[in-house]
Amino acid sequence: MSSGIPDFLFEVSWEVCNKVGGINTVLKSKAALMNEHYRNYVLIGPYFAHNAALEFEEHQPPEYLRRAFQTVARDGIVCHYGTWQIKGEPDVILIDFSRFTPQKDKLKAQLWERYKIDSLGAAWDYEEPILFSAAVARLLHAAKLSARTVVHTHEWMTGATILFLHILGSPLRTVFTTHATMLGRAICGNGENLYEMLDHMDARKEAYKHGVQAKHLTEAAVAHAATVFTTVSEITGMEAEKILGRAPDVLVLNGLDIARFPTFEETSIKHLTCREQLREFLTYFFFPHYVFPLDHNLIFFLTGRFEFRNKGIDVTIEALGRLNELLKEQGGDRTVTCFLWVPMEHGGVKIELLENKSYYQHLKSYIQYNAEDILKKVLYDFLGQQDVTSETIFTKDFLSRMKRDLLHFKREGDPPLVTNYIPDEENNPIVKAIRQAGLRNRAEDRVKVILQPVYLDGNDGLIGLSYYDAIAGSHLGLFPSYYEPWGYTPLETAAMGVSALTTDLAGFGRFIEPHLDSEHPGIRILHRYGRKRADIIEEYAQHLLAFAQLSHEDRVQNKIAAKALSALCDWQSFIAYYLEAHKKALA
Known part of the structure; x- marks a missing residue:
């Protein structure tokens, strides 16, 4: 153990034993390595009984925590100690703060008095994580920990722990990681051009305009109060410096436990079996209407939250429309089917x-x-x-x-565009965009598009493949996000031995681009930063066309390259960024 290792490391996140998004993947995939590097590593998250029942095993707490648990219990804060049932089985504290709720107005007043955080009109989606953060701070303060303790919090939702530690006069060293700024996400979600605004933005004014002032002001206060401030990528670091007013001290890039993914040989076998299952679906989806040679059909896919612009669904559909035109002009047997696996409300599979x-x-x-x-x-x-x-x-x-x-x-007639019944299908933004791009799934269309609005868990009633198996059976994953602080999906796709496309607006894309081989890149980068939409669409379409024209041998070489590139993001390497952040906190 190096002298830069803290005596205790507490990592706090809303996603400990509580999957909401990508931070859960970050925590799970590095947990075993964190246990190896730290003498006393404990994760802290919120206690929700239904989640705890799935992956939390409760144990008696050690003596130093038992006394602290008893102290905070007097304030209505109930702590559960145990292990997270994942690789590494890290120690976990889950906090039930439901009986601490009456303190919320007092806590909000403290944040106003000390940090001028305006939360007067804030609703429960702000108050709940603030209550949790305050409960965490009280627990850590009550534990009377050594000065060589580091508290590492993720996102504003638990970052407020740092503010409440300061209010309590705690000497503990702190690290704050923002995975995406609250204001940046709000601006992009509203369809505005964040990166064109950064240099002249009045962040406070924009926060009020978008109704996220409490969350933004909290995030900014935490960024300045933390001993060490970190973000997950270069692009998010640029955003944070402009919006939060502090450049990151360290970039803690998001890795994967690559050992948990199949070897290239295993992915090759899996590709064949899963591709056949996808082709079987395509057979009964299209062949009642018309037939085409499936052995000349490539399978592309896009998957992600239903964020039409942020996830690049809009430019993907336009680029596919352009690809359809290009393939028609060229002739030949090549066709492309693109799945859009975008979960949304639906009423089951169409009869x-x-x-x-x-x-x-x-x-x-x-x-x-x-x-x-x-x-x-x-x-x-x-x-x-x-x-x-x-x-x-x-x-x-x-x-x-x-x-x-x-x-x-x-x-x-023609096959449908959507597999399931969705509300007001004709006015759904994705369906409208598909039609406007001239993609109607007609016999003459060389590019076919299928919107499947479900989570891929193997129980969709049609394809019957899990998320990773569906990736394995495909040829190219499309992740052309406008706003993507890191981007796990193209990395996971590469780890499955499948080629992927990402952008220079994604943290992962900016990291991986210098490592790409010109002949067999494996991962393709769509350049979106500072470019006009028409140019982006044309470059995107040319990327798709170039891939569609590859020989089988060249596609295999790209699969090999993608798999090799994913190894660059192994936690075995990336854990060093966390070690650096915690060492800086103790310096």
């Missing part, structure tokens, strides 16, 4: 698709039932040097039955 699936499975089952007889006839005809024809292989009854069943399988 016509369930019927298609049922008819398809019926046809498949009937062929499988007769497969042994068909195989024997083919074998005997070859052995007997007879001409092999459909008349010699198939009986009249078999052909008659198949023709009759195929009539039930066929449908008029």
Whole structure:
């Protein structure tokens, strides 16, 4: 253990044993390594009984915490100590602050008096994490920890712990990580051009304009109060310096536990099996209407929250429309199917698709039932040097039955754009954009688009693949976000041995670009920073066209490159950034 290692490290996040977003992945994937590097490493999160029941195992707390638990219990703060049932099984404190709620107005008043944080009109989505942060601060203060203790908080939701520690007069050293500024996310979510505004922005005025003043002022106060301030990427560091008024001391880049992902050989096998499952779905999705050669069809996908502009869904659809035109002009057999796996409210799978699936499975089952007889006839005809024809292989009854069943399988018109019933489909922004881009899933369209508004957990009723398996079966993942402080999805895609596209507005994209090989990049970078929309769309379409034109051998080389690039983001390397931040806090 180096002298820069704290005696105690407490890492505080709203996502400890409580999955909300990407921070949960950060915490889980590095937990085992944190345990290796720190003598006393404890995670602190909120106690929600339904979540705790899934992945938390309660134990008796050590003596120094037992006394602190008893002290804060008098304020209505109930602490649960145990282990998080993940790799590394880190020690965890989950805090039930429900009986601490009557203190909320007093806590908000303290923040106003000390930091001029205007939370007068703030609602529960602000008050709840403030109550939690205050409860954490009281617990840590009551524990009477050594001066070589570091408290590391994530996002404004738990960053306020640092403010309340100061109010209590605590000497503990602190680290604050913002994964995305509250104001930056609000501006982008409103469709405004954040990066064009940064140099001349009045952050306080913008916060009031967007109604996020309490959260923004809290975040800014924490950034200045922390011993060490960190962000997760270069692009977020630029944003934070302008919006919060402090440049990060350290960039704590987001890694993955690459050892938990399959080897390249394993991903190659998985690609074949999962691709066949995706192709089976495409068969009963499209073939009732028309057929096309699936062995010349590439599978692209975009997945993410339903943030039409922030996640780059808008530019993806426009670029796919342009790709459709380019492939039509060039001729040939190449087609592309792009899945948009974007979870949203839905009313289940459309009846016509369930019927298609049922008819398809019926046809498949009937062929499988007769497969042994068909195989024997083919074998005997070859052995007997007879001409092999459909008349010699198939009986009249078999052909008659198949023709009759195929009539039930066929449908008029074009396939749908959406797999499930969604509210007001015709006015859904994604559906409208698909139609405006000329993508109608017609027989003549070389690019097909399917919006599947579900979480991929293997229980969608159609594809039947988990998230990682669906990635494995695809050829290219599309992540052209406008606002993406880091971006785990392209990294996870690469770790699955699948090529990906990201942007220079994503933290991961900016990190990985210098490492790309020009001939077989594996990961492609769409340049969005400071560029006009038309130029972005054209570059995007050219990226897609270039990939569609790759030979099978070149696609394999890109898969190998993508897998190799993902290893650069292994926590085995990236954990050093956390060690540096905590060392700085003790300096």
